[in-house]
Amino acid sequence: MSDKSFPPALAPFLRHIAACNSAVLPGGRLPFFCEAEQIGWVSSTTAQTLQTLGIQRGQSFGLNTGTELLPLSQTLCDMGLYASHKEAFDVRNDSGIVLGQVDRGAIPVLGLAAEGVHLNGLVEREDGLFLWVARRSMSKRLDPGKLDHLVAGGMSAGLDPQTTVIKETQEEAGIPAELAATARAVSRIEYALERPEGLRRDVLHCYDLTLPHDFTPVAEDGEVESFHLxxxxxxxxxxxxxxxFKFNVNLVLIDLFIRRGLFAPAEAAILKNALTDRTV
Structure with a gap:
């Protein structure tokens, strides 16, 4: 469906969805393999570096085992392709099996899929629904000063979405583990876009957490400048x-608006389809 067939009122929302699905694959990139499975896409710049490391396979690149992934990511950092995040992320195949780990900063350089969590911090009041919104610290590497979810973060190596939610809620907002454990998994959003740091192929596990009226989040790790209800x-x-808002937060919020009935049914159907259709 072309954008011209959408109701004009939806255009402001659809533009956020389109922006997060801007990557054309392969789009001049070459496949990157681990063992026999393709796990990423590399740009011509990254390809030139990988050639010097001797891991070219004809018109693609790859490693023989998953244990080589982390050393490769460290080498790419040493060669100046990215600045280390000093945080390891799992690399999974299409079946969700962990093949190995890489430094988080290498993920967009190699065009790998990355998983994270986004949590809607909700407060139900007599005068309506409220949402806790965070403002990102100006010291953040990506999107400093942008508005963000109450809690959002990447899924570090060895963790699953639920564990990540509990970990991040404590670190980012001072939410006790027993309260964080009541968060409900509500949706999963995928997208692929070009960013200054490289190709982002993200999987977002989205959660809703209903918070008490008297709860006030506290920035525990310095990543948030302030919170606003x-x-x-x-x-x-x-x-x-x-x-x-930070670019991907818009998608999770649109999903929330749909689920909360803030769009007419026909409009909600269009937006829901757009969230799952990367050609829109």
Missing amino acids: IPIQEVVALVRDTDA
């Missing part, structure tokens, strides 16, 4: 009219 209608307006 905002009526959901104001959040809708921010997504619709601005680029105030």
Whole structure:
């Protein structure tokens, strides 16, 4: 379906979805394998570096075992292709089996899929639904100062989505583990886009957490500058009219708006389809 066939009122929301699905694959990239399975896509710049390391396979690149992934990512860092995050992420195949680990910063360089969690911190009040929104610290490497979810983070090596939620809620917002454990898994969002750091192929595990009226989040790890409790209608307006939120937060919020019945059924169906259709 072309953008021209969409109702004009949806255009401001659809632009966020399109922006997060801007990557064309392969788009001049070459496949990157681990053993016999393709796990990534590399740009011409990365390909030139991999050639010097002797891991070319004809018109593709690859490693013989997953244990070589982490040393390769460390080598690419040493060669200046990215700055280390000093955090290991699991690399999975299409079946979800962990093949090995890489430094988080190498993921977009190699075009690998990465998983993370986003949590909607909700407060149900007599005057309506409110959402806790975080403002990212100006010291953040990516999107400093942008608005963000109450809790959002990548899934470090060895963790699953639920464990990551509990870990990140404590670190980022001071939420006790017993409260964080009541978060509900509500959706899964995938996208592929070009970013300054490389190709982002992200999988977001989305959660809703209903918080007590008297709860106030506390920034525990310095990644958040401030927290704000905002009526959901104001959040809708921010997504619709601005680029105030970090790029991928918009998708998770649109999913929340759909599930909360903030769009007419026909509009909700279009947006829901757009969230799962990378050609839109």
